[in-house]
Amino acid sequence: MSYLSQKKKSSGERCFNAQIRVVEGDENKRKFVLSFSSEEPYMRWFGLEILSHEEGAIDLSRLSEMGVLLFNHHRDQVLGKVLRVWVENDRGMAEVEFDDDEFSETIRKKVASGTLKGVSVSYRVNVWEEVEAGATSSDGKHKGPCSIAKKWVAYEISIATVPADPSVGVGRSSEEMELEMWHMERQLEINRNYL
Numbered sequence: 001m002s003y004l005s006q007k008k009k010s011s012g013e014r015c016f017n018a019q020i021r022v023v024e025g026d027e028n029k030r031k032f033v034l035s036f037s038s039e040e041p042y043m044r045w046f047g048l049e050i051l052s053h054e055e056g057a058i059d060l061s062r063l064s065e066m067g068v069l070l071f072n073h074h075r076d077q078v079l080g081k082v083l084r085v086w087v088e089n090d091r092g093m094a095e096v097e098f099d100d101d102e103f104s105e106t107i108r109k110k111v112a113s114g115t116l117k118g119v120s121v122s123y124r125v126n127v128w129e130e131v132e133a134g135a136t137s138s139d140g141k142h143k144g145p146c147s148i149a150k151k152w153v154a155y156e157i158s159i160a161t162v163p164a165d166p167s168v169g170v171g172r173s174s175e176e177m178e179l180e181m182w183h184m185e186r187q188l189e190i191n192r193n194y195l
Contacts, residue, residue: 012044012049012122012123012125013073013120013121013122013123013158021033021034022112023095029108029112030080030097030098030100030108031083031095031096031097031098032095032096032097032098032111033093033094033095034093034094034096034119034157035091035092035093035094035119036092036093036094036119036120036121036154036157037051037053037058037091037092037121037123037154038051038053038090038091038092039051039052039053039090039141039142041142041146044147046147047145047146047147048145048146048147049146049147049148049149050142050146050147050148050149051123051148051149051152052129052139052148052149052150052152053087053090053091053092054139054150055087056151057149057150057151057152058087058092058152058153058154059151059152059153059154060085060086060087060092060154061153062153062154062155063082063085063094063154063155063156063157064082064084064085067081067082067085067094067156067157068080068081068082068156068157069081069082069096069097069098069156069157069158069159070156070157070158070159071103071107071158071159072120072158072159072160072161073120073122073156073158073160077103078099078104079098079099079103079104079107079108079159080096080097080098080099080104081096081097081099082094082095082096082157083095083096083097085154092121092154094157096157098111107159111159116159116160116161118159118160118161118162119157119158119159119160120157120158120159120160121154121155121156121157121158122154122155122156122158123149123152123153123154123155124152124153124155125149125151125152126151126152126153127149127150127151127152128147128148128149128150129147129148129150130147130148131143131144131145131146131147131148132144132145133145
């Protein structure tokens with residue numbers, strides 16, 4: 001196990017599939033709560049990547065100070081603003097508010113109806129923990145081989161049309177996520193038995 005700060009794999013985007021939950025009491029239904037990141041392993045060109053959600057791992061200051069909600073990471077397609085961000089149950093969470101221009105309203109309606117369920121985050125990793133095959137990560141949570149982002153900065157949150165990680169998103173209940181994680185872990189266990 002080693003800690004690295006590498007430029008060749010320092011930034012990325014992760015998409016998550018989820019249902020978006022309208023904030024209760026929002027009369028205009030423009031505010032939503034969503035999860036934008038998790039510790040779900042994700043296959044990159046360099047191997048499995050895991051975004052740590054330990055205390056202090058995620059720098060949320062940029063999202064807190066000037067966070068925007070984009071469409072598919074297009075910087076010129078701003079949908080709204082990020083009102084607040086936090087980490088809960090090893091997931092990055094946010095409350096967002098859609099703008100009321102025509103484009104934002106079109107996407108908001110698709111989110112509210114459940115047509116668009118994908119959430120994605122852009123980030124930059126500053127410190128990696130490399131876990132060798134057969135080894136365990138320093139926090140004891142992950143088996144190698146994998147690369148764990150131990151210090152990373154979230155830049156923006158997007159509503160995404162094609163999600164990659166089904167374990168997080170907007171409005172997912174913890175029971176649903178725990179059940180799906182169990183199914184995914186079970187499938188991995190089954191797959192390992194056939195290797």
